[in-house]
Amino acid sequence: MKNISNYKILKQLFLLASIIPILVFLSHCTSSTNDIHNIHNENLSEIKIDINKRLHKKVHYISDVVDTFFIIPLQTDTNSFFAEISKLLIYSDTIFILDSKLKTILLFDIRGKYINRIEKIGKGRGEYFRIHDFTVDYHKNRIIIYDDVLSKHLFFTFKGQYLKEKKVHRYFSNIAYLRNGLILKFNNYQHTKNEDRYICWITNMKDSVILKEFPYEKKYNKRTGFAKKCITQFNEKVYFSPIYDNKVYCIDDSIKSLYKIDFGNYNPDFEHIINPKNVFKPNRVSSYQDFYENDIILYFNYAFVNTEMQIELTSVVFNKKNNEIIFPWDNVIIDIPFLALGTRTIASYNNYFVTSSYPSDVINYMIGITNGSISIGPTVEKWEKQLIKYKEQVSILNKLQKTDNPILFMYKFKANETNLD
DSSP, X not given: OHHHHHHXXXXXXXXXXXXXXXXXXXXXXXXXXXXXXXXXXXXXXXXXXOHHHHHTXXXXXXXXXXXXXXXXXXXXXXXXXXXXXXXXXXXXXXXXXXXXXXXXXXXXXXXXXXXXXXXXXXXXXXXXXXXXXXXXXXXXXXXXXXXXXXXEEEEEETTOOEEEEEEOOSXXXXXXXXXXXXXXXXXXXXXXXXXXXXXXXXXXXXXXXXXXXXXXXXXXXSXXXXXXXXXXXXXXXXXXXXXXXXXXXXXXXXXXXXXXXXXXXXXXXXXXXXXXXXXXXXXXXXXXXXXXXXXXXXXXXXXXXXTTSOEEEEEEEEETTTOOEEOTTSSEEOOSTTGGGOOSOOEEETTEEEEEEOHHHHHHHHHHHHHTSSOOSSOHHHHHHHHHHTHHHHHHHHTOOTTSOOEEEEEEEOSSOOOXX
């Protein structure tokens, strides 16, 4: 009997020892929801943007700042046809494209050859009513679709095979796969309950909450009246830039402050835009988004409201080697054929930045140059030299049909840009 009693005691101690680490972990997760102590600020870098330099900068050639450039024509046939690029991700030389209009996800290789598509529209198991967002689990080679109408995640292989689905219990604006089998879920002040008033959530694949951060501020609960792309995914990284914040965060299984963007006197007036009627204030930056980064360059866009209350979308390139800041698409002469047709970055892969354009725009542009209705900017001699230099790309463009799929432009910025101020 004594041995049996000792056995029971040992068993209870073993169970207690097993439970304590779990309780510690859960207490850590619970305490993290009440503050922002889980955000690491030790490597924060401040980037000062002098808009006056942009407003008074001299004219430059795009070849002064762009190094390598090539085109990816996406294969067009009855299987691969799509209408628009709503979201684009690139992993392991595979291009993933969401077309929200057609409710489909298409896969192409890095040369533009069609691989397959996911199109399972419906309300049953293995089907989705709408693709609100998607992400790529690059560890297990699967695609995760978020259907906000049916409130579930669906998992598919890269070959389009349905794997499983999981019910989710909250609405989110965007999702992004993180390492270690975690998912970032972002809520842009929409469709929330009192206990769920956090912008940023990290969950596991079972939708169990690991971490939630950026608690709502009551004054910011109103819709701002403008859309902002707060999350960008590239090269297995996830960057987050909240609406009412001038910082950029990197998120994996923790949250790190990377950059603080300072426009000086032109900084967004967050107090002003709380009221939906006051979204825009003249002579101010209203928002910044689309943060992408490679080994040398940090690239992002910002919206500037001028004195006429017109919105100017401008790109910024920050060279991390020499701290130089340039505005590549302002006061620019396009001497690299047709690169101006897709100037808003929609993805980044390795050290390349990615833009896109519709073939009809390319064809109309080429016709305009031929008949003289569009000024080519550089001298005829310089333009002709560039046409020879990029003859392979020009040959691709000459074969385009107006009904073809959108095309992708991939380019690198030079490691040491010429000072353009």
